[in-house]
Amino acid sequence: xxxIKQIIENRIKADPYLEPFKSxxxxxxxxxxxxxxxxxxxxxxxxxxxxxxxxFGLHFREDQWFFxxxxxxxxxxxxxxxxxxxxxxxxxxxxPLGKDGIWEICFPGHMIKHQDLYRLSIHWPGGKGDRIxxxxxxxxxxxxxxxxxxxxxxxxxxxxxxxxDPIPKPEYPLVYEAHVGMAQxxxxxxxxxxxxxxxxxxxxxxxxxxxxxxxVQHHPYYGSFGYHVxxxxxxxxxxxxxxxxxxxxxxxxxxxxxxIMDLVHSHCVSNxxxxxxxxxGTLNQYFHDGPRGFHEAWDSRCFDYGKxxxxxxxxxxxxxxxxxxxxxxFRFDGITSMLYLHHGLGKAFISYNDYFDQSVDDxxxxxxxxxxxxIHTLRSDAVTIAEDVSGMPGLALPVSEGGTGFDFxxxxxxxxxxxxxxxxxxxxxxxxxxxxxELTNRRKDEKTIxxxxxxxxxxxxxxxxxxxxxxxxxxxxxHIHDQNLVIDRGMALHKMIRLITxxxxxxxxxxxMGNEFGHPEWIDFPRQGNNWTYKYAxxxxxxxxxxxxxxxxxxEFDKDMINLANRFEILKGFEPELLYIHEDxxxxxxxxxxxxxxxNFHPVKSFTDYKFxxxxxxxxxxxxxxxxxxxxxxxxxxxxxxxxxLYLPSRCAIVLHRI
Numbered sequence: 001x002x003x004i005k006q007i008i009e010n011r012i013k014a015d016p017y018l019e020p021f022k023s024x025x026x027x028x029x030x031x032x033x034x035x036x037x038x039x040x041x042x043x044x045x046x047x048x049x050x051x052x053x054x055x056f057g058l059h060f061r062e063d064q065w066f067f068x069x070x071x072x073x074x075x076x077x078x079x080x081x082x083x084x085x086x087x088x089x090x091x092x093x094x095x096p097l098g099k100d101g102i103w104e105i106c107f108p109g110h111m112i113k114h115q116d117l118y119r120l121s122i123h124w125p126g127g128k129g130d131r132i133x134x135x136x137x138x139x140x141x142x143x144x145x146x147x148x149x150x151x152x153x154x155x156x157x158x159x160x161x162x163x164x165d166p167i168p169k170p171e172y173p174l175v176y177e178a179h180v181g182m183a184q185x186x187x188x189x190x191x192x193x194x195x196x197x198x199x200x201x202x203x204x205x206x207x208x209x210x211x212x213x214x215x216v217q218h219h220p221y222y223g224s225f226g227y228h229v230x231x232x233x234x235x236x237x238x239x240x241x242x243x244x245x246x247x248x249x250x251x252x253x254x255x256x257x258x259x260i261m262d263l264v265h266s267h268c269v270s271n272x273x274x275x276x277x278x279x280x281g282t283l284n285q286y287f288h289d290g291p292r293g294f295h296e297a298w299d300s301r302c303f304d305y306g307k308x309x310x311x312x313x314x315x316x317x318x319x320x321x322x323x324x325x326x327x328x329x330f331r332f333d334g335i336t337s338m339l340y341l342h343h344g345l346g347k348a349f350i351s352y353n354d355y356f357d358q359s360v361d362d363x364x365x366x367x368x369x370x371x372x373x374x375i376h377t378l379r380s381d382a383v384t385i386a387e388d389v390s391g392m393p394g395l396a397l398p399v400s401e402g403g404t405g406f407d408f409x410x411x412x413x414x415x416x417x418x419x420x421x422x423x424x425x426x427x428x429x430x431x432x433x434x435x436x437x438e439l440t441n442r443r444k445d446e447k448t449i450x451x452x453x454x455x456x457x458x459x460x461x462x463x464x465x466x467x468x469x470x471x472x473x474x475x476x477x478x479h480i481h482d483q484n485l486v487i488d489r490g491m492a493l494h495k496m497i498r499l500i501t502x503x504x505x506x507x508x509x510x511x512x513m514g515n516e517f518g519h520p521e522w523i524d525f526p527r528q529g530n531n532w533t534y535k536y537a538x539x540x541x542x543x544x545x546x547x548x549x550x551x552x553x554x555x556e557f558d559k560d561m562i563n564l565a566n567r568f569e570i571l572k573g574f575e576p577e578l579l580y581i582h583e584d585x586x587x588x589x590x591x592x593x594x595x596x597x598x599x600n601f602h603p604v605k606s607f608t609d610y611k612f613x614x615x616x617x618x619x620x621x622x623x624x625x626x627x628x629x630x631x632x633x634x635x636x637x638x639x640x641x642x643x644x645x646l647y648l649p650s651r652c653a654i655v656l657h658r659i
Contacts, residue, residue: 004029007402014445015393017352024356025394029402031362032369039308039370046374052316053233057135058118060154065107069094069133070309071280072101073124079105080130081118081149088121101280114156117149124281132231132274134313137324138242139218139234139274148220148230148274151237159243163253166381167328170258172571173383173408174562175510176208177454179215180239180248181222182523183513185542187534189222192240196248199513202541204255206516207562210383211252212331214455216245216261216321220274222537223525225455226262227333228269228300230276232317235325242325249326258328260383261321265314265371266334267300277301286310295337297345305338305363311370318371322378329375329383332406336390338364349390365404372405383407385449396446403446408508411442411450418452418497422468427489427603432581432588439504440576449508452501453515460524460536464515466494466554467522474520478543478550489603491550492632492651494518495557495625496599499653502565503597504576504590509565514539516558517551553631560630564623564655568595580612587648591615595622596656600648606635607648615658623655 008025012018018025040049058067071077077094078084084092094103112118117140120131132139136150183199184190203211215226218234226236235245249259268286269275276286286309287293287301295302303310321327336344340359347354368386375382376399386395386406397403417438421430442448458464466474469490477484498516502509520543524536544551565571570592579596580589586602589612596614600607620639626632626649635649646654 004402007400011394011397011402015443018393021352021356025402028362028365028369032366032373032399035311035366036370036373039311045377046315046370047319047378049312050315050319050374052312053135053320057133057137057233058112058150058152060109060112063109065109065112066104067094067106067133068097068102068104069120069135070100070102071122071285073280073282073285074101074103074122075125076123077103078121079118080121081112082116083112083118112152114152114154116152118152119149122280127281129278129281130273131279134231134276134279135233136231137233138237139231140237141220150231150234153242155243159246161246161326162250163326166379167253167256167258169328169381169383170209171507172565172569173210173258173449173508174208174565175210175212175260175449175508176203176206176513177212177214177510178203178513179225179455180213180236181215182537182539184538185540187538189238189534190538192244192248195239196244196251198541200248200252200255200257204257206559207566208511209256209566210258210260210328212510213259213261217264220269220271223527224269225459225523225525227264228298229264230269230271230274232264232268232313233320246325253326258383260329260331260385261327262333263318263321263330264333265303265317265367266332266338267295267298267302270294270300275301286313292341295343297343298337305361305367311367314367315371315374318375319378322375322382328379328381329385329407331385331387332368332371333387335368335386335388335392335395338368339388339390339392344390347390352393354390355392368406369399369404373399376405385410387412389413391443393443394446396443396448408447408449410510411448411506413441414439414450414501415453415457418465418501419457419468422465422493427493427601428586430586430601432583432586432601435500436504436578436581436588436590439500442506444575447508448506449510450501450505451510451512452497453512454510455512455523458512458515458519458523460522463522464519465497466490466515466518467520469493474518478520480548480550487550489651491518491554491630492625494554495561495630495632496601496651496653498558499561499625499655500588500597500599502561503570503592503595503655505571506575507571509571511558514541517544517555519543550631553629557625557627557630560623568593568657570595579614589614594658596658597653598646598648598656599653600650602650604650606650607646610646610648617658619656619658621654622657624652625654626652 078088079092094105138151138153180195181189217229218231272278288304386409389412394403396406396409399405473486526532574593576590576592589598628634
């Protein structure tokens, strides 16, 4: 009791706005503790409890196959597949275990083979339906019938990991967000092997220390970008086999690149055969009953985090990906939707009352707390990131300090601000004070990851930063010898926006694949509205590899910028400190550690002998956005030293090192 009170006092001391919500903070800690005790019975630990994937599903042990499923409303279940000629055979009928809704069947080892297909036929009062098992570890689609089935995965030679020890956890993740299927030039679905061979070397060379893989969990509809998950324990077979995904992760680990994955526990696809909706004939087996069980905006189902079976399923899912695929952590998708009954739709979070009113789903908050505790107990090196737009306090505080336990939260307001700035204001109207505020406005006791744009801004219907800056001019004027004012402006601002976003970030930075070199196209997956084309479901690395095009300049800049961040550890231990700001001149200057950053956002004015106060010393220019190698104008002399009297070309940023 005293310990909890002290934890709350410490939180209020760090954030006085929490004072009116003492009792709610206290109750949240108690809720998580009591739920954990209920789940474990006080006899086992949370890690042991979260191993449902080793009990449920299909397993081969001691020359026998065991299969178990939770379906409390079922009256009969048959195991169907290649081995039964897809017929309901009495010898393949599951038997109920007690009254908990668990069903089981056991087969001799020879009856099921590697790569056999299977599914369940579940009977319930008044009906029946075929279902993919909830814990299926592999799901494949027939290329002709387009029907999905679970597939036995028991290769004669299981994958042997070359790297078993955890990769050292970076203090500041530099994240390369990637989608395996789109990570190639051809109009098709890319593979794990192609990503490993063609894209991973690019990421390693670029200096990023973390890959965030999208769309890993199996999803029936490719165009959902991987966010309409149906089989939570199955790696997407579109991209290859489980062993090929393991090889990709293993290869990344060999180069000290960590791999985290998008984990979608915020909702589930509404499909019935492939998903969990109406799995045992009821709508509320895994989900809330009634309207609360449906996410109307996403056309999906909402988990009931108050059910211990659901918590067991999702916690086991966390452990499964850590154990089976050696992932180094997770980006939890759709946290805002989980945390609030209104899902954050049309909601402006303007008061702390919004974080503690009746709209908060306390059960979801408990689940996220237990998930983070589990993940960090299993792997102290694991990283968890919250995708939350609401600003819920405490999300990225350790559980031991009364928080939800995420290591980082995304600074989701930053890309929104960049869009608003570019879209609604002329360059000469950019307000430097507002820009500084938006880039640095974050909870000081929680670590954040900033980004100028992610996959969200690249989707069809939206626009990337480069396209907002250049529009259609980039289709015709990106040749290295083509002089074009629109392109010059776009490239200059593209570099400056990325540099200021990274160097003002709290504790990490993210880039979506291809955006580092200004990829010109949006993302649009095959669908009926575009005649099922893959034309825009790819990334054109041929553009950056073409020496005659300017994309190579932006890629070189991004590589050197990331190298600068690594070399000087600029996100480690220092907050940016504003030194100087001038609205008319469009100048922002700030320091971070021993580096000073000066940005001239003015569209036409260059300044000579520009002066402002800094710490005493001599400063050497070590980086600037105007270098010819970055597609700039080369107006600055390399390695020049300053006692701070600067030449500041228009639309240019420079970085000084205090000697």
